[in-house]
Amino acid sequence: MTRIGIIVGSIADASINRQVANVLPGLVADDDVEFTFLEFKDLPFYDYAHDADYPPVAREWKQAIEDVDGVIIVTPEYSRSIPGVLKNALDWAARPWGQGSFGGKPVAIMGASIGAAGTAAAQQHLRAILGHYDAPTMGQPETFFQYRADNFGADGTLQDEAAAAVLGGFVNAAVAHVKKHALVAVA
Numbered sequence: 001m002t003r004i005g006i007i008v009g010s011i012a013d014a015s016i017n018r019q020v021a022n023v024l025p026g027l028v029a030d031d032d033v034e035f036t037f038l039e040f041k042d043l044p045f046y047d048y049a050h051d052a053d054y055p056p057v058a059r060e061w062k063q064a065i066e067d068v069d070g071v072i073i074v075t076p077e078y079s080r081s082i083p084g085v086l087k088n089a090l091d092w093a094a095r096p097w098g099q100g101s102f103g104g105k106p107v108a109i110m111g112a113s114i115g116a117a118g119t120a121a122a123q124q125h126l127r128a129i130l131g132h133y134d135a136p137t138m139g140q141p142e143t144f145f146q147y148r149a150d151n152f153g154a155d156g157t158l159q160d161e162a163a164a165a166v167l168g169g170f171v172n173a174a175v176a177h178v179k180k181h182a183l184v185a186v187a
């Protein structure tokens with residue numbers, strides 16, 4: 001069983017990226033994959049004074065990342081970068097020095113916005129961060145998903161074939177990427 005963690009870069013209750021992330025597991029053809037959402041909204045701001053003794057919530061965050069074979073990050077773009085809350089969560093994961101949680105961990109990234117080119121700048125910044133962590137990051141397909149509310153039903157299900165093809169293409173490639181690069185033996 002391959003374990004994949006999904007991180008949503010937004011903490012907004014009405015997050016469109018959360019809505020998109022929620023449909024990804026249902027688009028996977030491979031039934032040997034288990035998805036878990038990795039949540040960071042309860043993390044305080046990172047400060048290196050914590051390095052000597054991480055608070056439990058930060059230990060749990062790092063452990064949750066370390067317990068999966070790979071990660072999918074679905075992030076919005078805020079001010080032409082990733083949201084501050086996601087950067088804060090990544091900083092917690094990166095430390096203490098020498099104990100980063102992302103080293104060698106395969107990651108696939110995508111993002112949703114209302115605009116056609118939205119999240120392209122954020123995804124480039126995220127690639128730079130993940131490169132610094134030595135996390136093998138999927139190159140293709142780049143997925144800058146244009147969100148339309150009418151593509152989703154009231155129950156959150158995806159109702160649009162073209163959108164399903166784009167998101168299915170991304171998530172199935174992400175699964176293959178994780179399986180190819182997973183450090184942990186797949187049981």
Ligand SMILES: Cc1cc2nc3c(=O)[nH]c(=O)nc-3n(C[C@H](O)[C@H](O)[C@H](O)COP(=O)(O)O)c2cc1C
Nearest residue numbers: 010012015016017018076077078079080113118119
């Ligand atoms: C502070 C802020 C900055 C934003 N900056 C961008 C941006 O640079 N590029 C973009 O495509 N959308 C930008 N947006 C619009 C977001 O794409 C939109 O709010 C989207 O719903 C955010 O995703 P979320 O609902 O998953 O949080 C911004 C929104 C906020 C609140």
